[in-house]
Amino acid sequence: MPVSDLPPGRHLALTWGIAIPYGGMTTAMLDRSRLFADAGTPVDVLTLDDRAFPLPPIPGVGVETSVTIRNLYDWPRTGEVPTGSGLPGAPAPLDPDGDDIVCDEAGGVLLRRLRLGEDGKPVDIDHLRPDGTIALSERRVGARGRVLLARDAAGRPIRAWRRRYDFYADWLDHIVGEDEAFLIVDSKTVAPFAAGYRRRRVTTVHVVHGSHRGPTPGSVRASRQPVFSRLTDFDAVAFATEAQAADVRAIVGPHPFLTSVAHPVAPVDVSALPQESEREDAVVIARLEPIKRVEDAIAAMRRVHGDTRGRTAMRLDVYGTGSQADQLVALAADDDGIRFHGHTDDPASAMATASLLLLTSRSEAFGLVLLEAMAAGCLPIAYDIAYGPAELIRHGENGWLVPDGDVDALADAIRAAAALDPARRAAMRRSARATASAYSDARIRSRWASVLRTARRRRRTRGGLRRLAATARRMTGALRRRLRPSRR
Known part of the structure; x- marks a missing residue:
């Protein structure tokens, strides 16, 4: 076990709940918690959902791994x-x-x-x-x-x-006790409460999962506005990319501590990967919801299958569940080269055997699936959206970027990938794996250690300044009372 460079204290991750199957935010939260625990820093994952019924076993979670899930409503029980x-x-x-x-x-x-x-x-x-x-x-x-x-x-x-917020706060006080603690808040649902939870020994960090962008340039989407109006109430606010942190800084000003911490990606055993000649198909791994625009990936692959330019036997395997599942299945009903597999608990295996990953989201905070694909040598083709793809993909070197929403360009990129010389494609896979290696556990944990120490230092400084200001106000008030003319 590596020696933890994380600051000592109770380490807590606060979210609303854990739905099964869970999505990207929960995956990132649990991966970060396991990252801390693997270095000897236990993490309590705290949930506030009153519908939190007993969860099935979650890999890497449990007393033996030092990542424990606790629910608010078990406290009175x-x-x-x-x-x-x-x-x-x-x-x-x-x-x-x-x-x-x-x-x-x-x-x-x-x-x-x-x-x-x-x-x-x-x-x-x-x-x-x-x-x-x-x-x-x-x-x-x-x-x-x-x-x-x-x-x-x-x-x-x-x-x-x-008030429920008082109930939440008492529970957190009970858990923290007299310890120094770090509270990392992942859920935007919980963030408004956490912004008001101020304790002398608790450092609060809000992790923003997902894009903040509203409908007009420089605006913030409605679901983010209650928290973005009070980012200074957190000791730090972390984004997955520096580009998003910079965009938010331009909106809210310099006073909040805005920083970036990427997600780690686990290395893949290269010896276990298939030969280049065995990697032919493309894969989509996403929630089947409108924001993911999986219909664009299907439309692009249908065009590749249906025309005579660069005709390919490449199939598209779609993994995921969501409200658009039936609609998407119907869209691809007449194309035998498009297959739906539902939810998978092992996306890494799907990417390790595929040649390409298609990412067609409207927005991403980072696009962790891109790194996971790269680690497996699965080359990404992604819409050039904010944020994530352009920070990871070097067009034509470790993947392809296509204009946002351009299905024709997406189809052209699929054709280009299929037509590549196998040696060139293998070189691109090596480049993709090298990109992913920069996001190792050790590097990301070191980054978190730096952010938490800086956030704690800011909390202590701000707390000291608030106490000095309160003392000054009391002294000023006392002096004014002493100098006030007496009435006879």
Whole structure:
């Protein structure tokens, strides 16, 4: 095990939840956590989703790997919530036989009862322990108010919260205790809460996954605006590319600490890769959602299959699931050279046997799949979008960049790749693997260590300045009171 160069303290990763199968953001978060843990720095992955039912085994996650997943709602279930004061009375349990009651269970264990409103959204919730006792009651109060009440096994109130954010903060305080801690926030859903979570011993870093770009130049998309308006509340904000960090800096100014940390990519055993003559097909690995524009990859391959210019036997294998799955299957129904495989837990194997990777997204924060493909010697053909592809791909050397949204150019790049001399194509694969090697675990972990130390130093400096300013205000107020003329 390598010696960790990460700063000492509790290391926490905060996100909303982990859906199965999970996408790029969760993959990056778990990979970073494993990266830290492999160097001897344990990581707790913290989730706030109240629908977090028991997860299936996740590779590299567990006590034995020092990456542990913990959920907020397990806190009251364990009975570790400290007793508060001024507690309201415990509400009556929700009637399991009520017409408006929905029950959630996992593995035969009932975990929640919910009373739904006319809009189909939860109004009241009872979170249950495995033995059926109520661990936490949530009740609506008035039009928008809410009371959360932790209860012991006998149903007695233990602690109450008027806001979910207060509930979240108390849990984090419980986990951190008196330790120095680093809280890395991956989810944009959780980021507004984390921006307001300020503790003297906790360094907060927000990792921005995905593009921030709005509909007009220099604008920020609506889902990012609540957090981008208060980036100075974080001790650091990390992007996957320096280009995105620079673009955001031009929008928000110089005061937030904006930096970049790329994603690591695992090396691939070159001896296990197939021979050049055995790598013929192209692959798409993406969520089948509009933002990924997989229909463009299908349209380009259909053009390659249907014309007489550079006709090729290259097939396209599509891996992924999503809302557009049926539509995309129908789009390729008359082309036997386009095959759909659904979700894969082993994308590396798919890329290790393919010749090309097609990336047709509307936006990316980095495009980790590009690096994963390069590490496997799978040459990428990508739309030239912000951010990621142009920082990784040198056109004609380790892959191809084509104009954003140009399906004809995408088809031409596929033809060009298929027509390459095998020796030239093998040389490009070596160049692609060399690009990926620059994103090794050791280099990315060292970068994270530097960012966390700088963020901690800024937190301490800013905290000291705030305390000095508060002292100055108190002294100024006292002096003014002393100099104020007395009234007789």
